[in-house]
Amino acid sequence: MQKTKTFLLILLMAAGFCHAQEEAVSFPTDRPGNVWGTEVLPFQKVSWENGFSFERNQGDRSISLPSTIVRYGIFENVELRVGTDFQMFEEQPYETKLWGITPLTIGTKIHCYEGNGILPSVGVLAQLQSPHIGSANLLPDHLAPAMYLIFENDINDWFAVCYNVGTEWDGTTATPTTFLGLNLGFSLTDDIGAYVETFNYLHPEGNLYLSEIGLIFTPSPTLQLDIEADLDVRHIKDFFRIGCGVAWMIN
Helix, strand or coil: CHHHHHHHHHHHHHHHHCCCCCCCCCCCCCCCCCCCCCCCCCCCCEEEEEEEEEEEECCEEEEEEEEEEEEEEEECCEEEEEEEEEEEEECCCCCCEEEEECCCEEEEEEEEECCECCECEEEEEEEEECCCCCCHHHCCCCCEEEEEEEEEEECCCCEEEEEEEEEECCCCCCCCEEEEEEEEEEECCCCEEEEEEEEEEECCCCCEEEEEEEEEEEEECCEEEEEEEEECCCCCCCEEEEEEEEEEECC
16 A cells, blocks of 8 residues: 555656646557657547567467557646556467456556757656456456656657666565666658667566567558567577557547
8 A cells, every 4th residue: 555655646746747748749659669758649639559469488378369558648748548458378288278358557658848959858657557457367466556767869850769767566576677678760751660679677586688670650640550579689489479550549
């Protein structure tokens, strides 16, 4: 309970220090990739983002069918987010399949500072996973909070750098995981983009170092399609993930 109160207090303080910014992108999506940009959804707009993926980790397999998130712009610089995954898990020797809905995640992203020159754009992302909504075998024991500081530098009109640092709790153990991520994004044409990123999870019981590449296609101002692939560069034979997705601004 004390952890949850502290988390909510930090979130309210962050919102108080942030101020409204002019929205520069008509449809800033939060997929694909694991490193977030600072832009939020425009005021009173709703987006629906879905991803489908297959993952193999040391012989175990999982399929996301899909990973989904709904976002809503409640102010010019603040959005609300609700998401979950529907997943299938298979452990060697693949005799049983486990289906389940991952815990419901509720959060907000706040665009705090637009950036100026070499000073980056700054945002805050805060999330809570519920121990009550989802498949029983996938639920955490307690509320699982996470908070990230988000930074973004637009180098020029075709190249941008995003970098995140965050802390995550799994709702079971008291020791948090530290998240570090770096994304390099490129505009190849007006409708096609590409990116490469590294994202790392640091925990006393073991660290995970992953890299991802992806392509983004925007056929209209309210629709985005993407494909992505992840690798563990230290153990290429043990881990890989491939996926695709769609993001749609409904209104």
